[in-house]
Amino acid sequence: MKSTPVTTRVSRKFKEFEAYTTSIPEYTLLPFRFHRISNKKEVIVNEIGDFLVVPAGTTARIVAREIKAGNSEDQELYADLTANFFISGNSVPNLIDVLATRYRTKKSFLDFFTSLHIFVISLRCEHTCHYCQVSRVTSDKSKYDMSIPHIDAGIAMMMKSPNPHVTMEFQGGEALLAFESIIYAVEKTKVEAEKHHKEVTYVICTNLAPLTDEMLQYCHENGILISTSLDGPAFIHNKNRHKPNANSHQLAVDGIEKCRQIIGAEHISALVTTTKLSLEYPHEIVDEYVRLGFKNIFLRPISPYGFATRSKDKNKYETGKFLEFYKKALTRIIQYNIDGYFIREDYASIILKKMLTPFPVGYVDLQSPAGLINSVIVFNYDGAVYASDESRMLAEMNDFTSQLGQLGENTYEEIFYGEKALALSDVMTNESLPGCSECAFQTYCGADPVFNHTTQGDLYGHRPTSSFCQRNMEIMRYLIELMDDNKEIEKIFRNWITGRS
Structure with missing residues (x-):
C-alpha cells in the first residue's frame, strides 16, 4: 500500500517588514x-x-x-x-x-599638452661611449646636422603647442658640435615665442668636452640650462664614456666648474648611467658627486635601446642587480644627509613628490597617460618626428613603430592626432592596463608602451615579467618601508621634495 506524501501549504501572506530589510554596513x-x-x-x-x-x-x-x-x-x-x-560613513563621501x-x-600635467620639444641638433660626437643609445657618427660628418628648414619646421610645430610654457632641448650626438645651429634655433625661437606669447626654457645636453667660454657666455645671456653626464670617479667615467686620446672625466669636471662660474651652479645638472661596471661601486659614485659639490644625483639604469644593446657584456644586467646597487647608493645618500650634507636622489624625489604631495610631476616616464606625445615630442636631425626620445632610439634598431611623421611633410594634426598617435593612446593609461589597474603603486607609476614594445614585443606589455614594473614596484615599496621604519628618513625625504637643505 503506497503512502500519500504529505504536502505543506506555503502561506502567501506578506511577512513582517523586518524580513525584507538587510543590515546596513557601518561604512x-x-x-x-x-x-x-x-x-x-x-x-x-x-x-x-x-x-x-x-x-x-x-x-x-x-x-x-x-x-x-x-x-x-x-x-x-x-x-x-x-x-x-x-x-565613508555615507554612500557618497x-x-x-x-x-x-x-x-x-x-592629472593637471595634461592641461596644456606637449611641453618638452627635443631637437636632435646633430648626430655627430667625439666620444665613443659603449652605452650610447644612438648610432653616433664621427665629428667630421656635418651632413648629420639638423638642416635649417627642419629647425624652422620644428620651431613652427612647437609654437602650435597649446602649452604656454615650452622647453626646447638640444640633444645629439654631441649638441655643442653644432653650436651655430643652436644659436640660430634660439634666436629664431625668441622671435616666434614673442609672437605666440610663449615662455621658452632652453636646455643643452652635452658631454662638455667641446665647451668654450664663448659658448657659456651665450648660454648665460640667454638663460640656457646645461645637462651633462657624470658616471662617477675617473676610473668608471673614462671606461663608460670613452674619448679617444683624452681624459673624458677631467673634461667633464672642468666643464662643470666652468658652468658653475659663468652660468651659475643652479643651471648645470648631471646624471649617472649605471653600467655593469657601475654596479660594483655605489658608494664611490655617490662620494664623487659629493666631492664635486653636487646637491643632487640621478641614478638611472641602462636603457635597452639602439646602439647600447650591441655591448651586452658591458650593458646587460639583471634588474635585481640594479636594485641592489640602487639601495646601497640610496643608503649612502641618506647617511650624508644624516651627517649634515644635503644631497638628494632625483628618481626617489620624483616618486616621493607623487607620494607625499597633491601635485603632478613632469617626469615623462612616470605619467599616466604616458608622457610620450602628451608631454614630449622629438624632432630628429633628419626631420623624422618621434613620440619620445626612446622612440627615436628604437628607430636606430630599424623599428619605426613610434615614428609619427616628418617635419615639412606632415601637419601638426597629422603628427599629434594621426593613426600612430591614436594607436599609442590605447596603451598609455595604466589605469586600464592589465596588471596595472589593480596595482597599489599605480598612482605613482606610469605607462611606457615603447619600453614594452622594445623588451617584450608588445605595446601592452606583460607586467609580471616587465623589468620596468619590477624596478619601480620595488623602489616604491622600499621608499615606503624606509619612511615607516625611520621618521628621521621620512623627514629627509620631505626635505628632498621641498628643496630645503
Whole structure:
C-alpha cells in the first residue's frame, strides 16, 4: 500500500517588514589598492595616492567591514581611513568634491599638452661611449646636422603647442658640435615665442668636452640650462664614456666648474648611467658627486635601446642587480644627509613628490597617460618626428613603430592626432592596463608602451615579467618601508621634495 506524501501549504501572506530589510554596513568602501611591504606590514593606497601603512591583514578586515568606530582599538584607524578617503560613513563621501579636485590636480600635467620639444641638433660626437643609445657618427660628418628648414619646421610645430610654457632641448650626438645651429634655433625661437606669447626654457645636453667660454657666455645671456653626464670617479667615467686620446672625466669636471662660474651652479645638472661596471661601486659614485659639490644625483639604469644593446657584456644586467646597487647608493645618500650634507636622489624625489604631495610631476616616464606625445615630442636631425626620445632610439634598431611623421611633410594634426598617435593612446593609461589597474603603486607609476614594445614585443606589455614594473614596484615599496621604519628618513625625504637643505 503506497503512502500519500504529505504536502505543506506555503502561506502567501506578506511577512513582517523586518524580513525584507538587510543590515546596513557601518561604512562604504571607496576605491583603494594594497600591497604587502613586509611580513608584518601592508600599504593601502587610494585613488589620489594617499597611503597608510597598516598591520598585515588590515585590508581583509576593512573589506569585511570589521573596523568599528566604536571599538577603542579601531578608533584611530577608522578616523584615518575616513579622513584619507578609504572608507565613508555615507554612500557618497561628504567631501567628494575635494577628492575630485585633488584627482584633477594630480592629472593637471595634461592641461596644456606637449611641453618638452627635443631637437636632435646633430648626430655627430667625439666620444665613443659603449652605452650610447644612438648610432653616433664621427665629428667630421656635418651632413648629420639638423638642416635649417627642419629647425624652422620644428620651431613652427612647437609654437602650435597649446602649452604656454615650452622647453626646447638640444640633444645629439654631441649638441655643442653644432653650436651655430643652436644659436640660430634660439634666436629664431625668441622671435616666434614673442609672437605666440610663449615662455621658452632652453636646455643643452652635452658631454662638455667641446665647451668654450664663448659658448657659456651665450648660454648665460640667454638663460640656457646645461645637462651633462657624470658616471662617477675617473676610473668608471673614462671606461663608460670613452674619448679617444683624452681624459673624458677631467673634461667633464672642468666643464662643470666652468658652468658653475659663468652660468651659475643652479643651471648645470648631471646624471649617472649605471653600467655593469657601475654596479660594483655605489658608494664611490655617490662620494664623487659629493666631492664635486653636487646637491643632487640621478641614478638611472641602462636603457635597452639602439646602439647600447650591441655591448651586452658591458650593458646587460639583471634588474635585481640594479636594485641592489640602487639601495646601497640610496643608503649612502641618506647617511650624508644624516651627517649634515644635503644631497638628494632625483628618481626617489620624483616618486616621493607623487607620494607625499597633491601635485603632478613632469617626469615623462612616470605619467599616466604616458608622457610620450602628451608631454614630449622629438624632432630628429633628419626631420623624422618621434613620440619620445626612446622612440627615436628604437628607430636606430630599424623599428619605426613610434615614428609619427616628418617635419615639412606632415601637419601638426597629422603628427599629434594621426593613426600612430591614436594607436599609442590605447596603451598609455595604466589605469586600464592589465596588471596595472589593480596595482597599489599605480598612482605613482606610469605607462611606457615603447619600453614594452622594445623588451617584450608588445605595446601592452606583460607586467609580471616587465623589468620596468619590477624596478619601480620595488623602489616604491622600499621608499615606503624606509619612511615607516625611520621618521628621521621620512623627514629627509620631505626635505628632498621641498628643496630645503
